[in-house]
Amino acid sequence: MGGPGAAGYDRPVLVDRSLRGPRRATGHDPGAEPRVTHATTTTAPVGKRYDPVVYALGREKIREYARAVGETNPLHHDVAAARAAGHEDVVAPPMFVVVYSAEAIGTAMFDPEVGIDMARLVHGAQEFTWDRVLVAGEEVSTVMTLDEVRHVETADLTYYVFGATTTDAAGEVVSTGVWTNIVRGAGS
Amino acid sequence: MSDDATTPETPEAVRWEAGAALPELAVTPDKYLTVRYAGASGDFNPIHVDEEFAQQVGLPGRILHGLWTMAQVARAATEAVGGDEAPGSLRRLEVAFRGMAVPEHPVVVTGEIKAVEDGLATLSLTARQGKARVVRGGRAVVRVPEAN
Numbered sequence: 077m078g079g080p081g082a083a084g085y086d087r088p089v090l091v092d093r094s095l096r097g098p099r100r101a102t103g104h105d106p107g108a109e110p111r112v113t114h115a116t117t118t119t120a121p122v123g124k125r126y127d128p129v130v131y132a133l134g135r136e137k138i139r140e141y142a143r144a145v146g147e148t149n150p151l152h153h154d155v156a157a158a159r160a161a162g163h164e165d166v167v168a169p170p171m172f173v174v175v176y177s178a179e180a181i182g183t184a185m186f187d188p189e190v191g192i193d194m195a196r197l198v199h200g201a202q203e204f205t206w207d208r209v210l211v212a213g214e215e216v217s218t219v220m221t222l223d224e225v226r227h228v229e230t231a232d233l234t235y236y237v238f239g240a241t242t243t244d245a246a247g248e249v250v251s252t253g254v255w256t257n258i259v260r261g262a263g264s
Numbered sequence: 265m266s267d268d269a270t271t272p273e274t275p276e277a278v279r280w281e282a283g284a285a286l287p288e289l290a291v292t293p294d295k296y297l298t299v300r301y302a303g304a305s306g307d308f309n310p311i312h313v314d315e316e317f318a319q320q321v322g323l324p325g326r327i328l329h330g331l332w333t334m335a336q337v338a339r340a341a342t343e344a345v346g347g348d349e350a351p352g353s354l355r356r357l358e359v360a361f362r363g364m365a366v367p368e369h370p371v372v373v374t375g376e377i378k379a380v381e382d383g384l385a386t387l388s389l390t391a392r393q394g395k396a397r398v399v400r401g402g403r404a405v406v407r408v409p410e411a412n
Contacts, residue, residue, distance in 0.1 A: 145301070145339070170342070171338045175304065205356045
């Protein structure tokens with residue numbers, strides 16, 4: 077990733093990347109140069125890139141998740157149905173991304189260097205893009221980055237925006253995510 | 265989980281054109297849904313699973329996981345496509361979370377097709393519980409089913 081963050085840590089600037097601004101079709105772009113529009117003091121390491129987290133998709137976990145969210149399509153539950161449709165094994169629902177990303181986003185959000193006060197945290201917004209379905213038996217790897225920390229004075233809220241990129245065993249991107257969390261009060 | 269599933273309108277009946285409505289999706293999560301979703305997702309934040317804790321921090325009681333509600337929005341989009349193409353049809357989904365939802369009350373997802381171009385449909389979706397919009401600004405991009 078070029079620009080700020082290439083070495084892992086950034087100088088303390090805020091990066092304005094509007095959630096509703098123009099964007100590439102595949103969302104979070106790890107190669108994009110962030111547009112710096114203003115600076116505020118923050119001790120959070122904007123630009124920090126976390127170690128990859130590998131996750132092995134399992135048939136039973138896919139079934140469990142599908143049941144928990146009410147996905148009844150046989151492709152998520154029935155191996156024979158999945159194979160009849162041309163897949164190697166049961167297909168993960170697209171939102172299964174939250175399961176294979178869980179450890180990666182958890183590490184980032186609980187990072188003491190970021191300093192999020194969990195008691196004041198709410199999940200503000202979420203975005204995902206998907207390139208292809210994943211099936212049981214695959215291994216994927218997720219890399220998180222702290223993309224943005226923005227304090228909104230008028231509402232006394234601090235936005236923490238994490239980016240995620242997940243790749244498959246061949247190194248191809250299978251999904252991306254933008255996780256927006258809001259902490260009430262001045263945060264860190 | 266008690267699941268009212270989608271309205272009678274079948275995926276074949278969805279008109280893939282701007283202005284058309286998606287079949288409404290209504291789900292009533294049972295009392296222990298947040299516990300099962302916590303197990304499935306790994307998110308055991310006590311606001312979702314501990315009634316006493318939730319009330320102590322000023323919530324009405326245990327609240328639903330936002331990402332569970334987002335998964336219902338994803339379902340509304342993919343079930344409109346239906347069949348074997350459904351899981352792979354969802355290319356992009358973004359939502360804003362506002363308000364809270366609780367178990368044992370219906371969550372209803374409604375949506376509209378905003379545009380269809382080059383085989384991709386842009387959808388606008390909202391999830392409500394009662395009068396509260398718990399997911400706002402839902403925007404999805406789905407690959408329209410074959411022969412559309």
